[in-house]
Amino acid sequence: MPMLYIVDRRKNPTGKSLGNxxxxxxxxxxxxxxxxxxxxRSRGITDITSGDQITIPGKTLxxxxxxxxxxxxxxxxxxxxxxxxxxxxxIARPQGGDAGAGGSQASPDGDGEDDFQFTLTRDEFLDIxxxxxxxxxxxxxxxxxxxxxxxxxxGFSVEGTPANLSLVRTMRNSLARRIGLRRPKTTEVRxxxxxxxxxxxxxxxxxxxxxxxxxxxxxxxxxxxxxEAKRRMKAIPFIDPIDTRYNQFxxxxxxxxxxxxxxxxxxxxxxxxxxxxxxxxFFMLLHLFLHRRYEHVEVVFIRHTSRAAEVDEETFFYSRxxxxxxxxxxxxxxxxxxxxxxxxxxxxxxxxxxxxxxxYSNDGxxxxxxxxxxxxxxxxYYAYIEITDEREAEIFxxxxxxxxxxxxxxxxxxxxxxxxxxxxxxxxxxFPVFRELFAKNRTEARL
Amino acid sequence: MSTKTKSSEADNGKLLFTSxxxxxxxxxxxxxxxxxxxxxxxxxxxxxxxxxxxxxxQMLDAYSSIGMPLMYHHWSFGKRFVRDDVMxxxxxxxxxxxxxxxxxxxxSYVMEENTIVMQALVMAHAAFGHNHFFKxxxxxxxxxxxxxxxxxxxxAKGYIAxxxxxxxxxxxxxxxxAAHALMEQGVNRYSxxxxxxxxxxxxxxxxxxxxxxxxxxxxxxxxxxxxQGDQDMDELKRKMRIEERRAQFGLPEENLLYFLEKxxxxxxxxxxxxxRIVRNIGQYFYPQKQTKMMNEGCACYVHYxxxxxxxxxxxxxxxxxxxxxxxxxxxxxxxxYDDPRYSGFNPYALGFAMMQDIHRxxxxxxxxxxxxxxxxxxxNEPVETLKEAWAHYRDESFILQFLSPKxxxxxxxxxxxxxxxxPHLEVAAIxxxxxxxxxxxxxxxxxxxxxxxxxxxxxxxxIRGNRQLYIQHTEHEGIRLEKxxxxxxxxxxxxxxxxxVTLQAVDYETGEILHEMNYTPEDLATS
Numbered sequence: 020m021p022m023l024y025i026v027d028r029r030k031n032p033t034g035k036s037l038g039n040x041x042x043x044x045x046x047x048x049x050x051x052x053x054x055x056x057x058x059x060r061s062r063g064i065t066d067i068t069s070g071d072q073i074t075i076p077g078k079t080l081x082x083x084x085x086x087x088x089x090x091x092x093x094x095x096x097x098x099x100x101x102x103x104x105x106x107x108x109x110i111a112r113p114q115g116g117d118a119g120a121g122g123s124q125a126s127p128d129g130d131g132e133d134d135f136q137f138t139l140t141r142d143e144f145l146d147i148x149x150x151x152x153x154x155x156x157x158x159x160x161x162x163x164x165x166x167x168x169x170x171x172x173x174g175f176s177v178e179g180t181p182a183n184l185s186l187v188r189t190m191r192n193s194l195a196r197r198i199g200l201r202r203p204k205t206t207e208v209r210x211x212x213x214x215x216x217x218x219x220x221x222x223x224x225x226x227x228x229x230x231x232x233x234x235x236x237x238x239x240x241x242x243x244x245x246x247e248a249k250r251r252m253k254a255i256p257f258i259d260p261i262d263t264r265y266n267q268f269x270x271x272x273x274x275x276x277x278x279x280x281x282x283x284x285x286x287x288x289x290x291x292x293x294x295x296x297x298x299x300x301f302f303m304l305l306h307l308f309l310h311r312r313y314e315h316v317e318v319v320f321i322r323h324t325s326r327a328a329e330v331d332e333e334t335f336f337y338s339r340x341x342x343x344x345x346x347x348x349x350x351x352x353x354x355x356x357x358x359x360x361x362x363x364x365x366x367x368x369x370x371x372x373x374x375x376x377x378x379y380s381n382d383g384x385x386x387x388x389x390x391x392x393x394x395x396x397x398x399x400y401y402a403y404i405e406i407t408d409e410r411e412a413e414i415f416x417x418x419x420x421x422x423x424x425x426x427x428x429x430x431x432x433x434x435x436x437x438x439x440x441x442x443x444x445x446x447x448x449x450f451p452v453f454r455e456l457f458a459k460n461r462t463e464a465r466l
Numbered sequence: 467m468s469t470k471t472k473s474s475e476a477d478n479g480k481l482l483f484t485s486x487x488x489x490x491x492x493x494x495x496x497x498x499x500x501x502x503x504x505x506x507x508x509x510x511x512x513x514x515x516x517x518x519x520x521x522x523x524q525m526l527d528a529y530s531s532i533g534m535p536l537m538y539h540h541w542s543f544g545k546r547f548v549r550d551d552v553m554x555x556x557x558x559x560x561x562x563x564x565x566x567x568x569x570x571x572x573x574s575y576v577m578e579e580n581t582i583v584m585q586a587l588v589m590a591h592a593a594f595g596h597n598h599f600f601k602x603x604x605x606x607x608x609x610x611x612x613x614x615x616x617x618x619x620x621x622a623k624g625y626i627a628x629x630x631x632x633x634x635x636x637x638x639x640x641x642x643x644a645a646h647a648l649m650e651q652g653v654n655r656y657s658x659x660x661x662x663x664x665x666x667x668x669x670x671x672x673x674x675x676x677x678x679x680x681x682x683x684x685x686x687x688x689x690x691x692x693x694q695g696d697q698d699m700d701e702l703k704r705k706m707r708i709e710e711r712r713a714q715f716g717l718p719e720e721n722l723l724y725f726l727e728k729x730x731x732x733x734x735x736x737x738x739x740x741x742r743i744v745r746n747i748g749q750y751f752y753p754q755k756q757t758k759m760m761n762e763g764c765a766c767y768v769h770y771x772x773x774x775x776x777x778x779x780x781x782x783x784x785x786x787x788x789x790x791x792x793x794x795x796x797x798x799x800x801x802x803y804d805d806p807r808y809s810g811f812n813p814y815a816l817g818f819a820m821m822q823d824i825h826r827x828x829x830x831x832x833x834x835x836x837x838x839x840x841x842x843x844x845x846n847e848p849v850e851t852l853k854e855a856w857a858h859y860r861d862e863s864f865i866l867q868f869l870s871p872k873x874x875x876x877x878x879x880x881x882x883x884x885x886x887x888x889p890h891l892e893v894a895a896i897x898x899x900x901x902x903x904x905x906x907x908x909x910x911x912x913x914x915x916x917x918x919x920x921x922x923x924x925x926x927x928x929i930r931g932n933r934q935l936y937i938q939h940t941e942h943e944g945i946r947l948e949k950x951x952x953x954x955x956x957x958x959x960x961x962x963x964x965x966x967v968t969l970q971a972v973d974y975e976t977g978e979i980l981h982e983m984n985y986t987p988e989d990l991a992t993s
Contacts, residue, residue, distance in 0.1 A: 025494060026517070083955045084650055086919075086951060090886070092943050093886060097908050101896055
């Protein structure tokens with residue numbers, strides 16, 4: 020006789036396929052990486068923190084085998100649902116020749132060449148994003164972590180662990196209940212017992228060993244009272260489960276402050292698309308970093324040529340302007356926005372400026388004074404990254420050449436710890452700027 | 467037994483459940499009611515059942531590792547998982563209501579989201595329908611070891627994980643990729659081996675490692691040098707040489723994986739073991755591929771009979787019955803050829819229709835049935851007749867034996883003749899007196915795995931020269947291999963073999979070599 024076992028497997032650890040998924044990711048790594056880079060390009064700075072659906076070409080994931088070709092040769096097959104055919108009828112071959120699908124006789128493995136679409140988790144996405152930024156592992160880990168929490172008291176609850184039992188509350192409830200239900204106190208019971216004992220002693224003293232009628236009645240009364248009291252004591256517990264209260268704690272996100280991040284960029288013709296792409300990586304990383312540290316992060320985009328304007332992200336990265344380059348206009352704009360919307364005492368202010376280093380020759384001094392007097396005192400950190408072409412970089416290194424902006428900023432950076440200056444030619448150069456940022460903020464973070 | 471029947475009669479008319487939700491008590495009670503019908507009424511013969519309740523996520527997990535509860539790791543399973551995951555989350559595709567494993571005890575997975583009606587359907591379908599089929603069909607009896615499969619998979623998983631630790635992911639992945647590509651050529655089609663005993667397999671692996679440590683392959687060490695007199699050797703002598711060689715390697719060999727496992731000169735012991743693991747798993751699934759339609763037909767017939775009996779006994783309500791009929795009719799739906807939903811014959815639909823048709827022939831035959839099926843028409847033993855068929859046939863032979871003219875008419879089957887030289891297709895036969903036998907033969911061939919899958923064999927090895935391996939594809943009716951895939955697969959064979967490989971397409975009738983494909987190892991010059 021067959022036996023039955025019903026097993027509840029729902030509590031078993033899930034994610035049995037995790038190993039398979041990791042192997043799959045390894046296998047398709049090159050394609051996934053390319054897809055992620057495409058996504059980053061099309062994605063806003065601020066939504067880097069979610070995972071994403073990506074599509075990779077199915078070809079590389081092909082699992083071949085020996086199979087019959089979908090067409091050619093002589094074959095016969097049976098189909099259901101005949102409506103009008105009789106034996107000997109001729110049917111035109113389904114259209115499409117060698118290109119299209121063969122109507123009802125589409126090859127069973129036709130989907131093999133389709134693009135392959137799937138969703139990356141946030142961690143997987145960030146791992147790939149971090150890959151060529153050469154971040155140290157510790158930093159990767161802290162960036163991937165979501166907000167930290169701390170426990171805060173949040174009243175009392177009727178459920179909890181014994182360790183959290185609130186004695187005061189529990190006893191208070193117990194007392195109220197005992198009074199409400201008229202549970203006799205131990206002292207009352209003792210009094211009754213004493214009275215009974217006294218009466219019984221009195222009886223023994225009397226010659227016939229009996230009490231007077233009145234005393235007899237009161238003894239009976241007292242005995243009845245005692246019995247009733249004992250019954251009530253038994254029925255009404257001293258502490259009932261409904262009395263218990265537990266301290267409750269709530270997870271509070273910590274830290275809990277806001278920051279604003281200014282992205283400044285030179286968008287004149289000399290900035291190529293690759294340069295902007297690098298700048299975008301830098302801005303993204305900065306945003307990720309700030310997002311990790313602050314509950315709420317706003318981003319302000321200011322672009323400039325010879326004039327500056329606050330714009331939205333799309334315009335910032337993708338529209339082109341012509342004209343000269345006057346950096347101070349952007350700094351003026353930032354100063355204005357700061358004054359209007361981000362009072363220093365409520366906001367942590369971060370700024371990142373990306374440029375190829377060109378500037379109108381007489382503008383250097385103005386920039387320096389704006390920075391030194393108005394902006395740097397308000398900012399937590401101000402990073403300037405100068406993006407150069409890889410080939411150009413070599414020439415510069417050889418010629419000891421410095422750009423106009425670099426010349427102006429360099430002295431300022433040397434004595435101001437909140438100001439960092441870096442030359443970036445490839446994605447891997449971006450991180451050193453952050454190392455400084457992290458080191459500094461450890462000590463003087465203002466929460 | 468008699469007391470059980472009595473108690474079950476006493477329960478008649480008592481509803482098993484009234485709401486859609488289930489708990490373990492209702493599940494057990496429902497199972498007991500189903501079991502009573504399956505064992506006492508249908509007299510099914512089943513392995514003990516183990517019903518496991520899982521979440522949809524766990525169902526996805528099981529899905530991606532070819533339905534097995536445990537499986538070694540490979541990227542292709544990960545690929546399936548991420549694809550199914552996307553499809554499921556987007557709602558393009560539902561999940562199977564159940565998965566059933568041919569093991570002893572027979573494990574059926576049911577999803578927690580299912581309603582109790584669905585759970586009843588699934589238990590009747592999997593825990594009794596499939597279970598009976600697994601235990602009684604001759605192919606499963608001959609080919610698979612239901613007792614040992616889970617232990618063996620456990621071993622395979624552990625073994626491959628150990629190899630990954632020792633030899634690295636890449637090395638193991640290379641062997642597995644190659645082995646997977648040849649999985650379909652990893653079974654013996656025509657001569658079935660001894661029924662495998664998977665417990666013995668585990669022991670054997672240990673012995674092989676020991677043996678290989680102690681010996682080396684004498685075959686390759688004593689390679690004869692090519693002698694100059696080769697051309698002068700007369701025809702007879704040369705032929706004898708070829709015969710000798712073939713005998714030495716046991717050629718021709720249809721089981722490519724077996725051949726490579728035994729004879730590939732440069733494989734390590736662990737690589738051979740991985741080939742063997744893939745081969746054993748391929749073989750375990752071979753009967754399922756050959757009996758897909760019958761197996762589903764049997765399970766559908768059983769669940770249909772059981773659910774109706776539950777209803778007749780008053781154990782499930784009319785509402786529950788309606789819900790069941792809704793699921794059931796969706797499962798056994800067959801789209802017609804010109805329907806956009808058409809994607810071949812639905813094995814559930816064809817299987818169920820055939821089982822019901824046999825039932826009808828046994829119980830209520832027409833004159834036509836008496837003529838076509840004199841042995842079973844009107845024998846009034848439908849379940850016994852079906853059980854006999856379930857035990858002794860596979861899809862192809864089952865259709866050839868039991869597909870009735872009435873069913874061909876009902877499903878309006880017609881046969882297309884597709885000659886690549888002709889500009890149009892021809893309707894070769896339809897559901898009429900002239901056509902019945904032709905249609906039936908053609909449909910049976912469509913379900914014949916040896917027709918569906920290409921006919922591949924290892925035919926020769928050039929042991930006197932450059933160790934070139936010769937593989938032959940016997941082309942029937944001019945149907946070629948999918949070229950790009952064949953080229954890639956050939957590369958995998960070459961990788962395992964370690965030397966050049968030639969794939970020859972040979973015409974079945976004339977024996978003439980039609981075309982060739984070659985693989986030359988990249989490092990041939992350096993080695």
